[in-house]
Amino acid sequence: MGEVSLIDVSKRFTLRIDGGGQTVQALDRLSFTVHDGEIVALIGPSGCGKTTALRIAMGLETASGGRVIVDGMQVNGCGHDRGMVFQHAELLPWLTALQNVEFGLEMKGVRGQALRDTATRYLTLVGLGDSCNRRPYQLSGGMQQRVGIARALAIDPKVLLMDEPFGALDAQTRETLQGELLEIHKRTKKTILFVTHDLDEAVLLADRVVVMQHGRLQEIVTVPLSRPRDDLAKIRGSDDFAQTRYHIWQALHAGGATVH
Amino acid sequence: MVDIADRRAATGEVPAAAAARRRVPRWVVTVAALVVLLAFWEYFGRDINPIFGSYPSAIFAAFIELVRNGKLVTALLQSIQPFIVGYGMAIVVGVPLGLVIGRFWVAEAALGILVTGGYAMPLVALVPLLVLWFGLGFTVKCAVIFLMSIFPICINTWLGVKSVPKTLIEVGKSLVASDAVILRRIVLPATLPYIMAGIRLAVGRAVVGMVIAEFFTTINGLGAIIITSANNFDTATMFVPIIVLMVLAVGLNSLIGWLERIVAPWQAEIAGRDQN
Numbered sequence: 001m002g003e004v005s006l007i008d009v010s011k012r013f014t015l016r017i018d019g020g021g022q023t024v025q026a027l028d029r030l031s032f033t034v035h036d037g038e039i040v041a042l043i044g045p046s047g048c049g050k051t052t053a054l055r056i057a058m059g060l061e062t063a064s065g066g067r068v069i070v071d072g073m074q075v076n077g078c079g080h081d082r083g084m085v086f087q088h089a090e091l092l093p094w095l096t097a098l099q100n101v102e103f104g105l106e107m108k109g110v111r112g113q114a115l116r117d118t119a120t121r122y123l124t125l126v127g128l129g130d131s132c133n134r135r136p137y138q139l140s141g142g143m144q145q146r147v148g149i150a151r152a153l154a155i156d157p158k159v160l161l162m163d164e165p166f167g168a169l170d171a172q173t174r175e176t177l178q179g180e181l182l183e184i185h186k187r188t189k190k191t192i193l194f195v196t197h198d199l200d201e202a203v204l205l206a207d208r209v210v211v212m213q214h215g216r217l218q219e220i221v222t223v224p225l226s227r228p229r230d231d232l233a234k235i236r237g238s239d240d241f242a243q244t245r246y247h248i249w250q251a252l253h254a255g256g257a258t259v260h
Numbered sequence: 261m262v263d264i265a266d267r268r269a270a271t272g273e274v275p276a277a278a279a280a281r282r283r284v285p286r287w288v289v290t291v292a293a294l295v296v297l298l299a300f301w302e303y304f305g306r307d308i309n310p311i312f313g314s315y316p317s318a319i320f321a322a323f324i325e326l327v328r329n330g331k332l333v334t335a336l337l338q339s340i341q342p343f344i345v346g347y348g349m350a351i352v353v354g355v356p357l358g359l360v361i362g363r364f365w366v367a368e369a370a371l372g373i374l375v376t377g378g379y380a381m382p383l384v385a386l387v388p389l390l391v392l393w394f395g396l397g398f399t400v401k402c403a404v405i406f407l408m409s410i411f412p413i414c415i416n417t418w419l420g421v422k423s424v425p426k427t428l429i430e431v432g433k434s435l436v437a438s439d440a441v442i443l444r445r446i447v448l449p450a451t452l453p454y455i456m457a458g459i460r461l462a463v464g465r466a467v468v469g470m471v472i473a474e475f476f477t478t479i480n481g482l483g484a485i486i487i488t489s490a491n492n493f494d495t496a497t498m499f500v501p502i503i504v505l506m507v508l509a510v511g512l513n514s515l516i517g518w519l520e521r522i523v524a525p526w527q528a529e530i531a532g533r534d535q536n
Binding site for chain 2: 058059060078079080082083084086088090092093094103104107108135136137151155
């Protein structure tokens with residue numbers, strides 16, 4: 001199981017500007033549910049609160065109001081039931097790829113041979129079976145993010161939370177990794193909630209797309225594309241893809257803002 | 261797809277290429293600069309009254325004499341023992357203290373001002389008091405060297421902790437690591453380059469502290485050679501321990517730099533700094 005619900009989640013914080021304080025409503029009673037095994041994309045213009053929502057779901061930030069429920073349990077801080085993939089991978093630079101994956105497992109209490117075996121298995125899953133001993137600076141951006149995904153998957157979380165996971169990569173690498181994520185999803189059936197600002201990516205990967213505007217839910221768009229989505233190039237050229245993409249585009253612009 | 265990634269990793273290895281492009285090795289430039297300096301000093305130094313100044317060949321002759329009669333080796337051994345104890349203790353105490361101050365706001369609020377103030381403390385003025393506490397012997401020398409070198413180590417470690425990227429700590433939090441684990445396995449390694457820089461900065465202060473201690477407590481060691489030869493207007497001999505100390509500090513500095521590349525090899529790679 002792996003079902004995540006955000007219920008009336010709000011977030012306010014105070015910005016200090018030239019001595020004065022300005023209260024910002026980053027999230028305003030945001031509610032939506034990601035069902036077990038589903039991929040949901042959070043999309044919206046920058047500053048709309050999509051990353052804040054993800055960080056609250058992870059437990060890295062606390063909500064000013066509302067709650068997050070994972071499989072019936074209320075989220076209170078970070079937990080091994082959720083795995084986070086950061087925008088810039090954020091590998092520990094003094095550890096090898098393998099050690100980075102092992103680090104997460106150690107925190108879960110895995111020891112001994114199981115530690116090495118599990119870490120190796122997940123690195124192989126993301127296609128880095130023979131780069132185990134490289135350090136982050138010896139890996140390209142795409143490879144680093146693969147290690148980041150392996151680190152999050154290795155602890156076997158119920159839900160994978162991803163913060164613009166492919167946003168910092170070049171177009172070609174991004175497409176490759178999008179395909180690989182779908183492949184990983186097909187094999188592991190993990191629930192995935194990811195933040196993106198890329199319309200194509202949202203439609204291509206997600207079952208449903210949560211469109212946000214000024215901290216509020218604008219619309220939830222269901223993507224009519226069936227799984228497995230193996231031929232991504234063909235999907236990109238399909239009518240369903242174009243229509244869903246246009247629908248989301250309209251939803252984004254209905255709020256009066258443009259996508260940055 | 262792995263091909264693309266591999267090729268990019270290969271072209272990412274820039275530092276080695278930058279070093280190869282530079283034709284003259286770094287040490288050649290350093291040696292040349294030293295030779296020019298010494299040549300000027302030798303040429304103009306000879307015209308100065310030997311009480312008011314000296315010049316390299318005279319200093320070298322005095323050096324040979326001090327080595328021959330064994331005074332230099334004895335003095336060096338006397339000086340180096342409190343140096344090792346005081347400087348070593350400063351590292352052992354200063355690094356954990358800096359980590360704690362940087363990581364926990366209560367410690368920062370309580371101890372931060374003391375450390376910042378302590379760095380500027382006019383230690384020479386406090387030596388008489390330290391003598392009352394610790395006597396004139398070995399202990400007070402260690403104390404002076406310790407107090408001189410702990411602050412740069414502690415402050416640098418503290419600053420290093422402050423500059424650890426927030427996201428790296430969040431990686432630990434997201435994996436449910438405890439505060440202690442985050443401190444030991446994320447903050448400490450990420451701070452290592454700053455700690456090493458602090459330890460390097462402290463070398464100079466520890467050497468100064470050592471000589472101050474030898475001037476104001478039991479007069480022995482290299483400081484004693486400086487004082488006695490200055491009192492005898494033997495300026496050339498006076499320069500010998502001064503230069504020995506400077507060479508010692510430079511040597512220790514590069515030793516620590518070498519150590520840094522061993523314990524924190526990723527730092528040079530990230531910064532793109534070249535290695536020779």
